[in-house]
Amino acid sequence: RRINALRKRVLREGRFSINASLHLCPPQDAEGGPINVQIKNKGEGMSHCAYTPAKAVKHTVAIAWGGVNVPNSPFRVGIGQGSHPQKVKVLGPGVERTGLKANEPTHFTVDCSEAGEGDVSVGIKCDARVVSDTEEDIEFDIITNPNDTFTVKYTPPAAGRYTIKVLFAGQEIPIGSFRVKVDPSHDASKVKAEGPGLTKTGVELGKPTHFTVHTKGAGKAPVSARFSGTAKADAVDDFEIIDNYDYSHTVKYTPLQQGKMGITVTYGGDPIPKSPFTIDVAYPLDMSKVLINGLENRVEVSKDQQFTINTKGAGGQGKVDVKMSSPSRKPVTCVVEPAASKEVSVVRYIPKEEGVYTVEVMYDGNPTVGSPFTVDATLPPDPSKVKAHGPGLKGGLVGKPAEFIIDTKGAGTGGLGLTVDGPCEAKIECSDNGDGTCSVSYLPNEAGEYLVNILFEDVIIPGSPFKADITLPFDPSKVTVSGPGLERAKVGEAGLVNVDCSKAGPGELTLEMVSDAGVQAETHLQDNGDGTHTASCIPRQHGPHTIALKYGGKSVPNFPAHLKVDPAVDISGVKVYGPGVEKQGVFCDATTDFTVDAGSLTKVGGNHVKASITNPSGARTDCLIKDNGDGKYDVEYTPFEKGMHSIDVTYDDAPVMNSPFIVGVTEGCDPSRVSAVGPGLQEGLTNKPNKFSVITRGAGIGGLGITVEGTSEAKMSCKDNKDGSCSVEYIPYTPGDYDLNITYGGQHIPGSPFKVPVKDVVNPTKVQCTGPGLSSGVRARVPQSFTVDCSKAGIALLEVAVQGPRGIIEPVGVIDNGDGTHAVCYTPSLEGPYSISVRYGGEDIPRSPFRVRVLPTHDASKVRASGPGLNSAGVQASLPVEFTIDAKDAGEGLLSVHVTDQ
Numbered sequence: 001r002r003i004n005a006l007r008k009r010v011l012r013e014g015r016f017s018i019n020a021s022l023h024l025c026p027p028q029d030a031e032g033g034p035i036n037v038q039i040k041n042k043g044e045g046m047s048h049c050a051y052t053p054a055k056a057v058k059h060t061v062a063i064a065w066g067g068v069n070v071p072n073s074p075f076r077v078g079i080g081q082g083s084h085p086q087k088v089k090v091l092g093p094g095v096e097r098t099g100l101k102a103n104e105p106t107h108f109t110v111d112c113s114e115a116g117e118g119d120v121s122v123g124i125k126c127d128a129r130v131v132s133d134t135e136e137d138i139e140f141d142i143i144t145n146p147n148d149t150f151t152v153k154y155t156p157p158a159a160g161r162y163t164i165k166v167l168f169a170g171q172e173i174p175i176g177s178f179r180v181k182v183d184p185s186h187d188a189s190k191v192k193a194e195g196p197g198l199t200k201t202g203v204e205l206g207k208p209t210h211f212t213v214h215t216k217g218a219g220k221a222p223v224s225a226r227f228s229g230t231a232k233a234d235a236v237d238d239f240e241i242i243d244n245y246d247y248s249h250t251v252k253y254t255p256l257q258q259g260k261m262g263i264t265v266t267y268g269g270d271p272i273p274k275s276p277f278t279i280d281v282a283y284p285l286d287m288s289k290v291l292i293n294g295l296e297n298r299v300e301v302s303k304d305q306q307f308t309i310n311t312k313g314a315g316g317q318g319k320v321d322v323k324m325s326s327p328s329r330k331p332v333t334c335v336v337e338p339a340a341s342k343e344v345s346v347v348r349y350i351p352k353e354e355g356v357y358t359v360e361v362m363y364d365g366n367p368t369v370g371s372p373f374t375v376d377a378t379l380p381p382d383p384s385k386v387k388a389h390g391p392g393l394k395g396g397l398v399g400k401p402a403e404f405i406i407d408t409k410g411a412g413t414g415g416l417g418l419t420v421d422g423p424c425e426a427k428i429e430c431s432d433n434g435d436g437t438c439s440v441s442y443l444p445n446e447a448g449e450y451l452v453n454i455l456f457e458d459v460i461i462p463g464s465p466f467k468a469d470i471t472l473p474f475d476p477s478k479v480t481v482s483g484p485g486l487e488r489a490k491v492g493e494a495g496l497v498n499v500d501c502s503k504a505g506p507g508e509l510t511l512e513m514v515s516d517a518g519v520q521a522e523t524h525l526q527d528n529g530d531g532t533h534t535a536s537c538i539p540r541q542h543g544p545h546t547i548a549l550k551y552g553g554k555s556v557p558n559f560p561a562h563l564k565v566d567p568a569v570d571i572s573g574v575k576v577y578g579p580g581v582e583k584q585g586v587f588c589d590a591t592t593d594f595t596v597d598a599g600s601l602t603k604v605g606g607n608h609v610k611a612s613i614t615n616p617s618g619a620r621t622d623c624l625i626k627d628n629g630d631g632k633y634d635v636e637y638t639p640f641e642k643g644m645h646s647i648d649v650t651y652d653d654a655p656v657m658n659s660p661f662i663v664g665v666t667e668g669c670d671p672s673r674v675s676a677v678g679p680g681l682q683e684g685l686t687n688k689p690n691k692f693s694v695i696t697r698g699a700g701i702g703g704l705g706i707t708v709e710g711t712s713e714a715k716m717s718c719k720d721n722k723d724g725s726c727s728v729e730y731i732p733y734t735p736g737d738y739d740l741n742i743t744y745g746g747q748h749i750p751g752s753p754f755k756v757p758v759k760d761v762v763n764p765t766k767v768q769c770t771g772p773g774l775s776s777g778v779r780a781r782v783p784q785s786f787t788v789d790c791s792k793a794g795i796a797l798l799e800v801a802v803q804g805p806r807g808i809i810e811p812v813g814v815i816d817n818g819d820g821t822h823a824v825c826y827t828p829s830l831e832g833p834y835s836i837s838v839r840y841g842g843e844d845i846p847r848s849p850f851r852v853r854v855l856p857t858h859d860a861s862k863v864r865a866s867g868p869g870l871n872s873a874g875v876q877a878s879l880p881v882e883f884t885i886d887a888k889d890a891g892e893g894l895l896s897v898h899v900t901d902q
Helices: none
Strands: 014-019 023-029 037-043 046-051 058-065 075-078 089-091 106-111 120-126 140-144 149-154 160-168 171-183 192-194 209-214 223-228 236-243 248-255 259-267 277-282 291-293 298-300 305-310 320-325 334-338 344-349 355-363 373-378 387-389 395-397 402-407 416-421 427-432 437-443 448-456 466-471 480-482 495-500 509-515 522-527 532-538 543-551 561-566 575-577 592-597 609-614 623-627 632-637 643-651 661-666 675-677 690-695 704-709 714-720 725-732 736-744 754-759 768-770 784-789 798-803 812-816 821-826 832-840 850-854 864-866 884-886
Touching (some): 120 140, 223 236, 223 248, 320 334, 395 402, 509 532, 609 623, 609 632, 704 725, 725 736, 798 812, 798 821
Parallel strands (some): 298 373, 395 466
Antiparallel strands (some): 014 046, 058 075, 089 106, 106 149, 160 171, 192 209, 209 248, 236 248, 259 277, 291 305, 305 344, 355 373, 387 402, 416 448, 427 437, 448 466, 480 495, 495 532, 509 543, 543 561, 575 592, 592 632, 609 643, 643 661, 675 690, 704 736, 714 725, 736 754, 768 784, 784 821, 812 821, 832 850, 864 884
């Protein structure tokens, strides 16, 4: 390939001829500098001109004839840089002597930036016997770069020697020919193959298997595998090579022919180490068909033993292996021999020592069903060979296990008997160590001499019975402590404690009781002479105390003990309750409270109760304590921090029950904790202020909303009492049912909306009574009536009572006329003084009770007769006459008139 570029060359002579006599102005370069020109007259009007340019720039050549420029003069001549092959540079990995790999792309760069102008020629050839028997040209690509450089890319097709030539302007550069060595792209000797598909134990016929080819560090090359079996047919099926992209390949296959199979693995066409591999292909393995016969669980020491292994139908390679280990974990020699049938093997061994043997039976490297087996080898019983040793056969301590070992190795198999006789019954524990020995321990609970009897097959062993001397040890853990002084204590009162050291051995008993503040209590110890002591503690301060009880300088069990000392007074009856000590429901910036009920200790109060509130930040919140003078105290506080607050409540500086109280404070509000009370929520009166209170204490911070809805508008006012409550007044103008809506934080409080009936104002002074039933003309047994006018007195209950002269209440009828008036009827049964009570809205109206004198039913003296018919002067005969009888004031009675002739 060639790259052509033609340019003028600097510092070379420029020549031209002129056919005439002329005047030649010296050529000038682009900067106006003159250039020396040599002119030779050739005769016949011909001149030869020559000049040498010094710079690669445009030059001007002016030619004049007779002082006049010839046609096309002045001439503009471009001067090139020239050609300098010695300044061409070739560099890059593609021209290095070594380091190249076959089939791996490489490149090099030809730098002509300082070589002027000229053609670049590149040629790449490989030596004979690299690709073929002769030299071969190698394909390559040339990329022209913008900086007068060229990139040459090529890929060597095989390992060997290569020659690279570079020419510039048809001339060789200083290093015109490069000799490079291309190494193979892979090294099959570094490839490793492994896996179950290449295992020496073989593979199973028809069962898929695989192996892995590791190529890390072996370069790049294709992996291939070939399989050859005992027959001409295909040796394998499902053959597949998978690139794992981690410098490894997985080769999968399923063997199809039984017998020897060859596997040739190559890398880049070269065999890898150990290739070809020879693998045994056997029928599928079925371990359930391997049968073990004659293997006894118990055998006798030093006698020949044997058992058989039948592998008929088990498939596989047919390799049987047996391993045995003795009780001492040593290998046992066993012989495996084929029997009459190739599928049956006989195993022979001789157990040399007593104990449990382990027998592992393997088939083709796999354990048979039930393997490993155990065989117990025993000796005939011989009590004389049983040995016993250990400290428990000589002595021990009370309350501690006395231990010893019984060694039956070499004594054969037999029953072991054991008894321990002494001052008390001792619990015996025996553990078989599995090595012909057993560990024995017995627990003596009293001091004295104990006899340890050991028998083997009902025969006493040598040395039995063993005499052991058991003594009482110093053991502070045997000290027991009890008594009320460990459960509760009170300042100034002695708490009694009983200490029993009778089973702890000799030692000195010490007692100390100290409060957390470092104040020591008064303590006393009394030795009772029987190993027990009586201790007493008199604390001087209430609060937590620590009791240290030591025996022989060591703490006894459960000590040091911790005890809370109560004050001299019993504060268990002090109760603390209220929203301010609840675990939740307390809000920031909202005043809350709680009550301390100390009525069990004081009925008149006093400066006994104190409260301290600690914030999450560690600061304190002030609280106000109000002494109610009856043993109860109200505590009020306003938390300003979120989080858990600790409230300490004391009575005479002693914490009360459950103190400190942990209270969680959050932001927000709880409308359910707002309450409203007052008569204005039960009923209302028109044109009068109706009052009630809204208590928000402890409900958090929220907006309070109050509206009154009813038959008319209602004037309302609200006053903040600055104590977590507000006073509300409203004035309705017409009677009817009203709804009082009270919301907190946008939600109704309990009971809202309140249904309030509103009535006009009741004014009994505006009730008027009129009628004959209240006059002086009331007669006994004559119905009476009067009217009660309540129309201007408001709406209320009208009550009328009529009481006779003997205190008898007479029946009364009251009829509502529907216009604010009522008709009242009654009939007095007796004559005499009557009292008529008229009450409206529970109050007597004006002049009530009314006093009425009831007259007899009739009074003839009140009857008046007048008229001409009674004229004392006489009347005319045979003429009608008349007269009038007036009985209106005489009551009621039968009127009779008799006219007689005298």
